[in-house]
Amino acid sequence: MATTTTQTLSEENYLKAIYHLEKQGHGKVSATAIAEELDNNPASVVDMLKRLSDKKLIQYDKNKGAVLTASGQKVAVLIVRKHRLWEVFLHDKLGYSWDEVHDIAEQLEHIRDYDLPDRLDKFLGFPKYDPHGDPIPQSNGNLPAFSSILLSDAVVNRKMKVVKVSDDSPDFLRYLEKQGIGLNQPILIKEIQEFDKSVLVELKGKKEVYLSAEAAKKIFVK
Amino acid sequence: MATTTTQTLSEENYLKAIYHLEKQGHGKVSATAIAEELDNNPASVVDMLKRLSDKKLIQYDKNKGAVLTASGQKVAVLIVRKHRLWEVFLHDKLGYSWDEVHDIAEQLEHIRDYDLPDRLDKFLGFPKYDPHGDPIPQSNGNLPAFSSILLSDAVVNRKMKVVKVSDDSPDFLRYLEKQGIGLNQPILIKEIQEFDKSVLVELKGKKEVYLSAEAAKKIFVK
DNA sequence: TATTATAATTAGGCTTGCCTAATTTTTTGA
DNA sequence: TCAAAAAATTAGGCAAGCCTAATTATAATA
Numbered sequence A, B: 001m002a003t004t005t006t007q008t009l010s011e012e013n014y015l016k017a018i019y020h021l022e023k024q025g026h027g028k029v030s031a032t033a034i035a036e037e038l039d040n041n042p043a044s045v046v047d048m049l050k051r052l053s054d055k056k057l058i059q060y061d062k063n064k065g066a067v068l069t070a071s072g073q074k075v076a077v078l079i080v081r082k083h084r085l086w087e088v089f090l091h092d093k094l095g096y097s098w099d100e101v102h103d104i105a106e107q108l109e110h111i112r113d114y115d116l117p118d119r120l121d122k123f124l125g126f127p128k129y130d131p132h133g134d135p136i137p138q139s140n141g142n143l144p145a146f147s148s149i150l151l152s153d154a155v156v157n158r159k160m161k162v163v164k165v166s167d168d169s170p171d172f173l174r175y176l177e178k179q180g181i182g183l184n185q186p187i188l189i190k191e192i193q194e195f196d197k198s199v200l201v202e203l204k205g206k207k208e209v210y211l212s213a214e215a216a217k218k219i220f221v222k
Numbered sequence C: 001t002a003t004t005a006t007a008a009t010t011a012g013g014c015t016t017g018c019c020t021a022a023t024t025t026t027t028t029g030a
Numbered sequence D: 001t002c003a004a005a006a007a008a009t010t011a012g013g014c015a016a017g018c019c020t021a022a023t024t025a026t027a028a029t030a
Helices: A009-024 A031-038 A042-054 A070-093 A101-108 A116-123 A170-179 B009-024 B031-038 B042-054 B070-093 B101-108 B116-123 B170-179
Strands: A058-061 A065-068 A159-165 A186-192 A199-202 A208-211 A219-221 B058-061 B065-068 B159-165 B186-192 B199-202 B208-211 B219-221
Touching: A009 A031, A009 A042, A009 A065, A009 A070, A031 A042, A031 A065, A042 A058, A065 A070, A070 A101, A070 A116, A159 A170, B009 B031, B009 B042, B009 B065, B009 B070, B031 B042, B031 B065, B042 B058, B065 B070, B070 B101, B070 B116, B159 B170
Parallel strands: none
Antiparallel strands: A058 A065, A159 A186, A159 A219, A186 A199, A199 A208, B058 B065, B159 B186, B159 B219, B186 B199, B199 B208
């Protein structure tokens, strides 16, 4: 009974937003949280949640927030898969830097073709992670295993490797770039300041950099 | 004074349609012709022509039809460039057949990024023609030289090569495929029937095929 | 608990881009 | 030239998605 309907661009963006918010796990996915994520008005969100509910893509209850149904989840995961595959394409094949790929992938993720994600996946050599270290959902919807800790939770004097950043905004990524921090790069945590939780790390070439607590909370290491 | 505004998806499709109709040169580009091309209602077309006129992307006069302005032309050519580059990507890199690429490129052509067309072009090795033999506009808007004649206008007993088809619909392309006709393929025109203008051609392996006058009018040879 | 702040909802409105039906204009050809 | 056919336009409407402003529920706190 796979009544496979199609989603509008806007519906896809809502499902993706709900998926990300569920994943982050800051409690229930409220209308306000979605509005903030998508930078639009709570009243608009209520409209859309109604529509997504009617289409059985989510369950919505004012008190419990929005929850993806199995089919909503499937749609959302596919969008994330496409987004991350396209990011790899843009980065690896077209030479875009990691701070440029997100916005373009934001458009490419909506391209509809049954075969395209798998063909792209194969063409790219079945990558496991995107240029920000985020795991790429497989064709079956599974996410590759991924273990890491926040840089802000790391132990001093341990050699680690940057494996993911959880903020793909150009501003943040360019800031990291400027500090000399990139994906898969070894770093040594020298000290964590007590008073402001800022982290002093040593990069290749003995270069030392202070990262604010805010930044350290967006960097995952292993 | 390059007041570079952005077009909606629908506006882009109208500009592209007008571009193609201008190119075909069946006289003026009327509202009805556009409606037919886009498979929508003439009343809707009038709406949109008004909007495109206001934005100075076209000039519209009921009697003279729609004509792209310089800036409208620029937008249209870029869309065509993107469409054809993506078709090459889908065909050459992802292994799609020539009847599958059009519909996906129809979506990809709307992806917006200043650098993308040029980067894609470079990545693909600066192709001159798409998988249907249509010339790809260069970065500066120029079209590569292209000389060919319609198969229906060809002379009997001449060895020629299929260089372009002017109908990218899957049905037509799959029909050609089934007949054994593909791009860059040598064919010998054996005879043209007087009574129905159908064309008998010889393909590789001495295989002989009758093509209807309608089909022959959509195949370009050189 | 009562008050206040926050969240959710409702009502009403806007733009885009499409539609149908009716009307007017233009073209064609008898 | 004039009637019929074709093309263009106008009027009125609709759904998707967004908005603001006003209202109602819920949660937090003095």
